[in-house]
Amino acid sequence: MATTADLNDLQAESQGSTARMVRARQHQQQPVRNGIVRACIACRQMKMKCVGADNPPCAKCIKAGRICQPQLPAHDPYQYGQPHPQAHSHSPRHISRRLSSNSAYELERPIRGHGMVDTIPRPTTQTLQNQLPHSLFAQRRGSHAGLPSIFSTPPVDVLNNSSPQTSAPTLPTETPKKRKRSEVTSEGLELPLPNIRLSEEQIALPWQDIRDMIIMFREKLLPFIPALLPKDFQDIGVLIETELSLAYSICYVTARFLPGGKAIQEILLPRLLQFLTRIVTSSGSRASEISTFKAVLILYVHANCSPSTSQLAQQNRTGQILYWPLKSLMEVCASRLSLHSSIQDLKMELRATTSDTIVDSPSFQRYMYWLQLFIMSHYASIISGTPPSIRIDSTIRAAPALLQEIGPNSQMRLFGEVELCLIWEKASAEQKQLGEWWCLPDPTDDIDDIATEAILTEAGNAIDAWYDKWGSFIRNG
Numbered sequence: 001m002a003t004t005a006d007l008n009d010l011q012a013e014s015q016g017s018t019a020r021m022v023r024a025r026q027h028q029q030q031p032v033r034n035g036i037v038r039a040c041i042a043c044r045q046m047k048m049k050c051v052g053a054d055n056p057p058c059a060k061c062i063k064a065g066r067i068c069q070p071q072l073p074a075h076d077p078y079q080y081g082q083p084h085p086q087a088h089s090h091s092p093r094h095i096s097r098r099l100s101s102n103s104a105y106e107l108e109r110p111i112r113g114h115g116m117v118d119t120i121p122r123p124t125t126q127t128l129q130n131q132l133p134h135s136l137f138a139q140r141r142g143s144h145a146g147l148p149s150i151f152s153t154p155p156v157d158v159l160n161n162s163s164p165q166t167s168a169p170t171l172p173t174e175t176p177k178k179r180k181r182s183e184v185t186s187e188g189l190e191l192p193l194p195n196i197r198l199s200e201e202q203i204a205l206p207w208q209d210i211r212d213m214i215i216m217f218r219e220k221l222l223p224f225i226p227a228l229l230p231k232d233f234q235d236i237g238v239l240i241e242t243e244l245s246l247a248y249s250i251c252y253v254t255a256r257f258l259p260g261g262k263a264i265q266e267i268l269l270p271r272l273l274q275f276l277t278r279i280v281t282s283s284g285s286r287a288s289e290i291s292t293f294k295a296v297l298i299l300y301v302h303a304n305c306s307p308s309t310s311q312l313a314q315q316n317r318t319g320q321i322l323y324w325p326l327k328s329l330m331e332v333c334a335s336r337l338s339l340h341s342s343i344q345d346l347k348m349e350l351r352a353t354t355s356d357t358i359v360d361s362p363s364f365q366r367y368m369y370w371l372q373l374f375i376m377s378h379y380a381s382i383i384s385g386t387p388p389s390i391r392i393d394s395t396i397r398a399a400p401a402l403l404q405e406i407g408p409n410s411q412m413r414l415f416g417e418v419e420l421c422l423i424w425e426k427a428s429a430e431q432k433q434l435g436e437w438w439c440l441p442d443p444t445d446d447i448d449d450i451a452t453e454a455i456l457t458e459a460g461n462a463i464d465a466w467y468d469k470w471g472s473f474i475r476n477g
Contacts, residue, residue, distance in 0.1 A: 038053060038070065038071040039053050039058075039071055040053055040056065040057075040058050040060075040061060040068050040069055040070050040071060041069045041070075041071055042060070042061060042064075042066055042068070042069070043058060043060050043061075044071055048060055053070060053071075056068045056069075056070050203240075203244070204248065204267050204268055204271055205251060205264065205267065205268070207240065209251075210240055210247055210251055211236050211240070213250060213251045213254040213255065213258075214233060214236050214239065214240075214247060214250050214251070214254075215236070216254055217233070217250045217253070217254045218230055218233045218234075220257075221253065221254065221257075221302075224301070225297065225298065225301050225372070226368070226372070226410075226411050226413045226414050227297070227365075227368045227369050227371070227372035227411065227414065228294060228297070228298075229365075229410070229411075232294070233250075243291045243295075245271075245272070245275040245291070245292070245295050246291050246294055246295040246298075248268050248271055248272055248275070248295075249272065249294075249295040249296075249298045249299050250298060251264060251268060252264075252265055252268045252269075252272060252299065253298055253299065253301075253302040255268075256302065265320075269320075269321070272299070272321065273321075275295070276296070276321075276325075276326075276329060279292060279296070279329055279332060279333065280329070280332070283336060286337075289333065289336050289337055290337065292333055293330075293333040293334070293337060293369065296326065296329055296330050296333055297330060297369075297372070299321055299326055300323075300326045300327060300330045300376070301376070303320075303321060303322070303323040303326050304320070304323055305323045305379075305380050305383055305384065306323065306384070323380075327377075327380065327389070330373065331373070331389060331390070334369070334370070334373055337366060337369070339366055339367075339369050339370040339373065340370065340395065342363060342366035342367040342369070342370050342395075343367055343370075343395045343398060343402075345363035345366070346358070346361075346363040346364055346366075346367050346402070348363075349361050349363050349364075350402075350405060350406075355405060355406045355407055356407075358406060359406065359409045359410075359411075364406075367402075368411050368414055370395065371396070371399060371414040371415070371417075371418055372414060373390055374390045374392075374396055374418070374421075375414065375417050375418065375421070377389050377390040378390075378421050381437075381438065382437065385437070385438050386438055387438050392421065392422070392425045396418060396421075396422070397422065399414075399415050399418040399419070399422075400415065400418075400419055400422070402415075403415040412473065413473075416466075416470045416473065419466060419470075420463070420466055423459055423462045423463055423466060424459065426459075426462070427455050427456070427458070427459040430451075430455050431451070431452055431455050433445075433447070434452075434455070
């Protein structure tokens with residue numbers, strides 16, 4: 001029989017073995033660190049500075065509400081995509097556990113297919129009607145110091161989570177009542193917006209995503225279209241409700257610069273094609289025609305210009321709105337608005353009012369539209385080697401004199417570009433071959449090289465003088 005001493009020895013040995021197993025398991029669960037702080041996987045993929053990577057979760061992952069997975073050495077037992085002991089409770093899965101008691105939420109499995117942030121809980125119709133101001137979307141938007149939600153949660157998250165058979169994300173079937181919407185401005189202020197009285201069949205994307213893309217367009221892309229003014233895109237709620245085609249055009253071009261934006265463009269393309277088809281089959285009031293002009297202009301500016309005879313370019317852009325049909329529709333809209341005669345109304349108003357208020361008049365804005373179309377026609381002619389559809393005439397030559405009378409304004413860039421085009425027009429008046437760059441020179445023509453060189457030298461001096469005049473404006477943006 002075993003003595004008491006033997007039993008004590010066996011018990012001590014068993015306890016020691018158990019302690020060694022616990023220590024080994026704890027050591028195995030802790031990630032191996034080599035003393036070098038490395039960015040987490042999400043920040044590394046988005047090429048962002050990872051603050052707090054040495055003590056996960058990092059600041060970026062806390063704000064975005066995603067799992068913070070540290071970048072581990074090659075021998076680390078935890079691989080990418082597997083739950084890590086250091087993953088923080090701010091992840092959407094932990095949030096979903098806290099909301100599990102609320103049956104109004106429909107939770108979806110996170111998607112890692114595109115390297116995007118994990119999916120947040122998507123509220124159902126009942127929750128959107130009653131609890132949208134307190135939703136996770138609003139919490140994320142408030143945690144980014146006034147930045148719109150598109151900077152933290154791209155709208156393609158909603159698209160990627162929908163089934164392939166679904167043509168558009170689900171939306172509330174009834175209009176929320178007695179609920180305030182708010183727009184977060186760049187200063188962090190919340191501005192109330194009117195309710196959108198549009199049914200699910202009338203809108204292709206979630207209202208919040210459309211709003212966020214309009215804000216991004218207004219702040220990042222609108223400066224490249226000087227004929228349009230930011231004040232026309234301030235009241236986003238009214239814009240979506242009354243000028244939905246214009247909102248779709250904005251979202252279509254903005255999605256081009258978003259990760260996964262191809263899916264947004266595919267959703268909007270059928271509706272935009274219907275809108276463009278209506279231009280050639282019907283017309284509307286003056287306000288409707290101006291809204292149509294703006295929508296087509298936005299698509300026209302951001303379309304890919306290529307030679308019209310390039311079959312390869314046509315094939316590579318299958319499924320996109322082509323440049324040359326847009327250009328034709330753009331000039332149809334300009335003819336309906338009589339933009340070619342806008343300078344007559346502008347001169348009449350200049351005689352009747354002061355130059356300080358003329359920049360806010362409809363006639364001045366119509367003339368800016370005309371200058372924008374002329375400049376784009378001129379550049380397209382140079383790039384594609386085709387004749388310009390809008391030639392230089394008295395309405396274009398009057399731009400420098402009008403600028404002197406009106407004075408500096410927010411759309412001066414158009415006047416500067418017109419002056420640059422007029423330099424070459426003056427040179428081509430002395431040497432016609434210079435003004436017909438789309439035609440190959442006839443080798444049998446007798447060209448005076450000395451006279452041509454003198455004309456080009458004079459044009460070069462005029463360009464230098466133009467730069468001296470507009471250089472400070474160019475440097476200041």
